[in-house]
Amino acid sequence: xxxxxxxxxGLVQPGGSLRLSCVASGFDSxxxxxxxxxxAPGKEREGVACSSSGGTTNYAASVKGRFTISRDSPKNAIxxxxxxxxxxxxxxxxxxxxxxxxxxxxxxxxxxxxGQGTQVTVxx
Numbered sequence: 001x002x003x004x005x006x007x008x009x010g011l012v013q014p015g016g017s018l019r020l021s022c023v024a025s026g027f028d029s030x031x032x033x034x035x036x037x038x039x040a041p042g043k044e045r046e047g048v049a050c051s052s053s054g055g056t057t058n059y060a061a062s063v064k065g066r067f068t069i070s071r072d073s074p075k076n077a078i079x080x081x082x083x084x085x086x087x088x089x090x091x092x093x094x095x096x097x098x099x100x101x102x103x104x105x106x107x108x109x110x111x112x113x114x115g116q117g118t119q120v121t122v123x124x
Contacts, residue, residue, distance in 0.1 A: 002026040002113050004095050009118030012085055016122070020080040022095030022115060030073045033101025035111050036080045038091035038120075046091075047107030049080060056104045063089075085122045092117040 008020040020036070035050035048060045049069040057069055068081040078095060096111035 004115035006095050006115045006118040009120045011121045013124050014087060014122055016085050017083045020093055022078045024076045029076050032097040032099050033105040034078045035096045035107050037094045037096060040091040050105035050107040052101045052103060052105040054103045058106055060107055087122045090122050092119050
């Protein structure tokens with residue numbers, strides 16, 4: 001059974017950092033495009049970063065230069081390093097996977113498989 005489990009969320013002050021983890025099971029994530037999404041209360045879901053199985057990464061303009069997506073294939077894990085956090089980054093963060101995105105990806109594309117999410121709160 002394909003499963004994605006996120007962790008690493010929490011409360012952080014503005015300007016701080018967090019690293020989110022997404023551990024995959026039931027499939028080899030190295031052959032899947034992976035994305036991180038977020039959804040704040042009352043707002044639409046937003047794709048923030050993606051990594052294709054071929055190594056291409058792309059970011060939403062709102063996080064470019066502050067967030068970094070990376071993979072650890074032996075651990076079947078995907079990470080989102082978030083630096084210089086702002087209150088507007090507060091949201092539930094989800095990882096998602098799709099086997100279609102080999103050579104490239106975009107964070108706003110559709111993804112077939114989803115995790116349950118982890119809460120990130122940026123507040124003083």
